[in-house]
Amino acid sequence: EAGVAQSPRYKIIEKRQSVAFWCNPISGHATLYWYQQILGQGPKLLIQFQNNGVVDDSQLPKDRFSAERLKGVDSTLKIQPAKLEDSAVYLCASSLDYNNEQFFGPGTRLTVL
Amino acid sequence: AQSVTQLGSHVSVSEGALVLLRCNYSSSVPPYLFWYVQYPNQGLQLLLKYTSAATLVKGINGFEAEFKKSETSFHLTKPSAHMSDAAEYFCAVSDQQAGTALIFGKGTTLSVSS
Numbered sequence: 001e002a003g004v005a006q007s008p009r010y011k012i013i014e015k016r017q018s019v020a021f022w023c024n025p026i027s028g029h030a031t032l033y034w035y036q037q038i039l040g041q042g043p044k045l046l047i048q049f050q051n052n053g054v055v056d057d058s059q060l061p062k063d064r065f066s067a068e069r070l071k072g073v074d075s076t077l078k079i080q081p082a083k084l085e086d087s088a089v090y091l092c093a094s095s096l097d098y099n100n101e102q103f104f105g106p107g108t109r110l111t112v113l
Numbered sequence: 114a115q116s117v118t119q120l121g122s123h124v125s126v127s128e129g130a131l132v133l134l135r136c137n138y139s140s141s142v143p144p145y146l147f148w149y150v151q152y153p154n155q156g157l158q159l160l161l162k163y164t165s166a167a168t169l170v171k172g173i174n175g176f177e178a179e180f181k182k183s184e185t186s187f188h189l190t191k192p193s194a195h196m197s198d199a200a201e202y203f204c205a206v207s208d209q210q211a212g213t214a215l216i217f218g219k220g221t222t223l224s225v226s227s
Contacts, residue, residue: 004156033214042117042203042217043157056214091156102215104149104156 002026004105006092012111018080021108025073025094031055032069033102034077035091043091049075050098079110087112115140115206119218127226132176132191134221136204139185146187147205147215148178157203163187174198199225 005024013019025032030051035043046065048056051072060067064083069075079086089109093102120135138144145164149157161172168180178189187204201222205215 035214040122040219042205042219043215044217045214048214093157101159101162104158106154106156109154 004092004094004103006090006105006108008108009106010109010111012113013082014113015084016081018078019082019110020079021077021090021092021110023075023077023092023105025075025092026103029094029096029103030072031095031098031100031102032075033093033095034067034075035093037089037091037107039088046077046090048098055098082110082112084112086110115142115144115208115213115216117204117206117216117218119204119221121221122219123222123224125224125226126194128196129193132189132194132198132223134189134202134204134223136178136187136189136218137185138187138204138206140206140208142208145207146178146180147207148172148176148187148189149203149205149217151201151203151220153200160189160202194223194225196225196227199223 032049034046037043046060047067049069052069067077089107091107092105095102116139118137147162148160161170163170163180171177176191201220203220204218
């Protein structure tokens with residue numbers, strides 16, 4: 001069974017630029033999560049989707065971050081414009097349903113200069 | 114609100130020694146509790162989880178954890194450390210009924226010396 005795929009694996013941008021990350025969850029998984037992991041900290045939820053609807057985006061900085069999950073499968077996370085403090089690893093996870101084990105992708109490491 | 118506290122950001126053990134990584138949680142509802150491991154440049158891998166069944170949970174790679182409600186703890190142990198256990202370990206909690214996303218601790222880096 002293929003795992004959660006993410007791309008790119010690494011991205012370096014300058015502040016005020018925009019960037020987008022892509023996530024392909026495990027086939028058939030209804031729930032998709034985006035987490036932000038800042039160096040030295042545990043992952044923090046940014047947004048949770050159930051199929052193509054948003055369940056929880058209370059910690060998403062909506063003035064600069066946006067995410068979508070069209071057709072309830074793939075998802076993209078965008079930052080526009082980026083700030084220095086956005087430097088982090090962005091992890092995507094999926095689960096069969098909202099109450100099941102989450103499987104994590106390898107993450108995208110973002111560096112904002 | 115739920116939260117997790119991992120005591121000790123860095124733990125060092127010798128190969129063959131006991132591994133003990135501490136985790137305390139706070140939750141107003143019955144929690145699900147998890148331990149994840151993260152190797153460099155990789156995603157998180159589930160080691161074990163507590164979902165209100167047996168309080169002693171056995172996971173992969175010889176790890177186990179015991180849920181102690183009276184102490185609000187879920188410490189991770191392994192009787193004998195191996196070099197390959199060197200990684201970062203995260204304790205996490207979620208609301209089992211609401212199926213909320215995971216809330217993670219800050220992590221503990223385990224170093225194993227020969």
